[in-house]
Amino acid sequence: MQGYVVFTKLTAEGSKRLSDNPARLQEVDRQVQRLGARITKQFATIGEYDFVTFIEAPSNEALASIVAEVSTLGTIRQRTYPMFSLDRFTQLVKMQPYRTEPHRWQTDLWARAARRAGRYFAITRHVRRYCKPLEVEGRENLKEFRGAAIVIANHSSHFDTPVVLSALPERIRGKIVIAAAADKFYASRRKRTWWYSLFMGTFPVHRGGGVKQLEYPLSLFKRGWSILIYPEGGRSKTGQVQKFKAGPTIMAMQAKVPVIPLWIEGLREVMPKGQRTPRPGHVRARIGPPVWLNDVTSVADGTEMLENAMRALAGQAPRGALGRQALGEADVAASPAGGGGGS
Amino acid sequence: MATYIMLSTLTDEGRKTLKERPERLQEVNREIEAMGARVTQQFAVLGGYDFINILDAPDNETIARISVELGSRGTGTLTTLPAMPIDQFTQMLKSR
Numbered sequence: 001m002q003g004y005v006v007f008t009k010l011t012a013e014g015s016k017r018l019s020d021n022p023a024r025l026q027e028v029d030r031q032v033q034r035l036g037a038r039i040t041k042q043f044a045t046i047g048e049y050d051f052v053t054f055i056e057a058p059s060n061e062a063l064a065s066i067v068a069e070v071s072t073l074g075t076i077r078q079r080t081y082p083m084f085s086l087d088r089f090t091q092l093v094k095m096q097p098y099r100t101e102p103h104r105w106q107t108d109l110w111a112r113a114a115r116r117a118g119r120y121f122a123i124t125r126h127v128r129r130y131c132k133p134l135e136v137e138g139r140e141n142l143k144e145f146r147g148a149a150i151v152i153a154n155h156s157s158h159f160d161t162p163v164v165l166s167a168l169p170e171r172i173r174g175k176i177v178i179a180a181a182a183d184k185f186y187a188s189r190r191k192r193t194w195w196y197s198l199f200m201g202t203f204p205v206h207r208g209g210g211v212k213q214l215e216y217p218l219s220l221f222k223r224g225w226s227i228l229i230y231p232e233g234g235r236s237k238t239g240q241v242q243k244f245k246a247g248p249t250i251m252a253m254q255a256k257v258p259v260i261p262l263w264i265e266g267l268r269e270v271m272p273k274g275q276r277t278p279r280p281g282h283v284r285a286r287i288g289p290p291v292w293l294n295d296v297t298s299v300a301d302g303t304e305m306l307e308n309a310m311r312a313l314a315g316q317a318p319r320g321a322l323g324r325q326a327l328g329e330a331d332v333a334a335s336p337a338g339g340g341g342g343s
Numbered sequence: 344m345a346t347y348i349m350l351s352t353l354t355d356e357g358r359k360t361l362k363e364r365p366e367r368l369q370e371v372n373r374e375i376e377a378m379g380a381r382v383t384q385q386f387a388v389l390g391g392y393d394f395i396n397i398l399d400a401p402d403n404e405t406i407a408r409i410s411v412e413l414g415s416r417g418t419g420t421l422t423t424l425p426a427m428p429i430d431q432f433t434q435m436l437k438s439r
Binding site: 003005007018019022023025026041042043044045046047048049051052079080081082083084085086088089090093094 | 346348361362365366368384385386387388389390391392394395397422423424425426427428429431432433436437
């Protein structure tokens with residue numbers, strides 16, 4: 001739903017009709033609802049306009065048809081403007097222009113070689129210095145695993161990516177690219193965006209950019225590449241698994257690749273959101289068995305399944321209908337800690 | 344308390360401030376409160392205006408004061424319409 005504000009001025013004819021029959025106003029209300037929109041607030045005003053109406057409609061097209069419908073009454077003149085909540089607007093203002101196109105050379109042989117050669121400086125030395133110790137559980141879950149996968153991890157810190165890369169076996173790590181928020185890592189004011197693409201293997205994802213954002217990763221699965229993505233869509237401050245976005249599910253269902261859940265614990269102490277310098281701490285990474293979404297019919301079910309796979313790894317109670325079914329209603333409250341296929 | 348709808352349009356100066364310090368928007372709300380009115384809802388608009396605000400204020404004088412105070416900064420121009428909820432309006436028409 002999108003918000004609109006409609007300013008209305010009655011014609012002389014309209015004023016007469018309204019004072020003869022005030023109930024007409026409610027009729028317009030019903031008409032708007034019939035067309036799939038909703039009036040959230042309406043005022044009669046003194047001054048330039050007679051009415052100010054706030055409407056929520058599913059799209060510009062839907063609103064246009066409402067406006068057309070109402071104006072056939074011939075009793076009003078109106079002006080309609082789209083609007084946003086102030087919070088969203090402030091967010092938009094703060095956004096810097098950013099790059100949305102991946103550096104496609106990052107999967108070339110020379111780039112892979114450079115990434116491998118630079119890994120110690122870009123990743124390993126930081127992990128060794130600040131993750132004391134880094135414990136990895138569940139490596140055996142990937143012993144049999146070959147080919148492309150979507151690796152999903154919980155996100156609480158910029159340190160997550162180095163830890164995930166260190167925890168994964170070389171088979172996957174050597175051929176993986178990482179979905180990074182374009183507005184953060186590929187902002188135009190940054191001079192070295194290529195550095196991330198080359199040494200971390202990241203590519204820009206335009207958050208909220210829709211299915212178009214999946215083209216690049218989908219093209220890579222065919223060539224045996226894997227993807228690391230954080231389905232929560234941003235860093236969590238609480239340590240609880242946040243609601244998953246649908247992107248990873250859609251990718252997995254379209255490309256028919258399995259999803260490997262990975263739970264990271266302890267990085268909120270090492271480098272939480274909002275802190276720039278890390279301090280050493282105990283970090284645990286737990287790899288779960290690959291999840292296939294072949295039998296899943298809807299994106300919502302698939303997303304819930306992935307979210308619950310992550311919750312199981314984290315020892316948190318599952319969410320949604322599927323999760324409750326799996327556990328039995330009674331067990332939800334007393335969910336076993338540390339469950340899942342990790343250890 | 345009466346309801347008012349305040350339509351605001353930014354000047355070039357105001358646009359510059361907005362780009363540099365978006366938080367300024369919230370600070371204005373606090374200043375309005377200090378003058379005795381309250382912003383109940385606020386939206387950014389595409390088209391004829393930049394923002395639309397719904398205010399609760401005790402009377403027209405308070406609104407006049409706010410308009411002069413905010414207008415004097417040269418960051419935006421304000422138009423304020425006295426408003427009443429639509430139900431109240433239809434009641435009024437019917438009861439005549």
